Amino acid sequence: MERNTPKKAVHFGAGNIGRGFVACFLHESGYEVIFAEVNDATVNKLNTHKSYKVIEVGADGTTEKIITNYRAINSRTNEAALVEEIATADVVTCSVGPNILKFIAPVIAKGLAARSTDLTPAAVIACENAIGATDTLAEFIKSPENTDPALLEDYDNRATFANSAIDRIVPAQDPDAGLDVKLEKFYEWVVEKTPFKKWAVPDIKGIKWVDNLQPFIERKLYTVNTGHATAAYYGYTRRKSTVYDALQDKDIREEVKNALKETADLITEKHGIDEEEQKQYVDKIVRRISNPHLEDAVERVGRAPLRKLSRKERFIGPAAELAEHGKDCSALLDAAEMAFRFQNVEGDEESFELAKIMKEKKPEEVVQQVCGLQPSEKLYPQVVNIVKRVQADSNEE
């Protein structure tokens, strides 16, 4: 079976990583990119400007790339057009945030249902900071609310779902930057190749295809994102404005290094990663998040504290596993405490929700609801104590 020509990709979320990384790589690989976006201003800008710049900044200077050959569709108001595009796309990607996957699933399901099974199945790859994000998206797509169960019998002829780990720091952009995106030079995009059983993997430059994604996604989430979030939450409580500023504070830098020593302990043993290799990976991450050329606000990096404090995420995920093995996770817990203090931050809905939960619920309820920890787990009493402390401090204020 042949792929459509010219190659076409539908990408949900024309935000920082969407325009700056995913669409950039798809464009450079010869795809026309159709952005599916809910922000009308962004849709209009994309449809009226034929190109935008991706500006890579680092210690060794600046490089610019020009992105062209794209269109945008408002996925809220023009579903029919989007269904048609998905029905004939080679690739469907997204970078909308893990909590938004359920909202984009219905239209993807309609597009896949409308697709001819004579075409090569669409490669569906969620590019989010979450373990198994494509699996989560696929579950929503295949649910009876979104897809006729009869179609599932040969669904492999419509779509191939592959999980991915995506790594590139893209801060919030200057409001005057238009569509241009300033980001770091480093990137890593790892995708599992095992789901592509009968078909070749899509030809996308820059993707590293692997048989087993688990070590890559866990190493990324529990190193880059754990370190980043630790710096951001300590930075926020100590009134630093960017992650760079936070890391200039030697106490915060030490907290970050301590948290990453703990996650390294878990990752090296669990995935058989060489200790020296992990040490070099950590050193590189600390250098990357300390990049003075990126103005990455602590509020962006700390955004969505409920998600970040959840069970499979950057603090509780590794800490729970370490605790079960009787290993030290005190620095991770200290950082999680800072995350619990990220409350009522302007522009961040979850931080308000967190404040409400902390105000209304008992510590035990907070830990079960927010962190998904059960009383039988070793980490549970320690997190309950953290919540008690943060609640007591809030009552004193």
Ligand SMILES: NC(=O)c1ccc[n+]([C@@H]2O[C@H](COP(=O)([O-])OP(=O)(O)OC[C@H]3O[C@@H](n4cnc5c(N)ncnc54)[C@H](O)[C@@H]3O)[C@@H](O)[C@H]2O)c1
């Ligand atoms: N920025 C980074 O450094 C970075 C790096 C790696 C991974 N990620 C991950 O990528 C995802 C997006 O992050 P971001 O920084 O680009 O965020 P962002 O807020 O800049 O972009 C998200 C975009 O999705 C759009 N959107 C929201 N709901 C939508 C819907 N229902 N349909 C279509 N579009 C919708 C928003 O309008 C926005 O333009 C997150 O999961 C994040 O963890 C981000």
Ligand SMILES: O=P(O)(O)OC[C@@H](O)[C@@H](O)[C@H](O)[C@H](O)CO
């Ligand atoms: O996107 P989040 O909210 O999961 O995490 C915030 C940052 O840590 C994140 O966006 C990093 O910049 C990115 O994951 C680097 O690859």
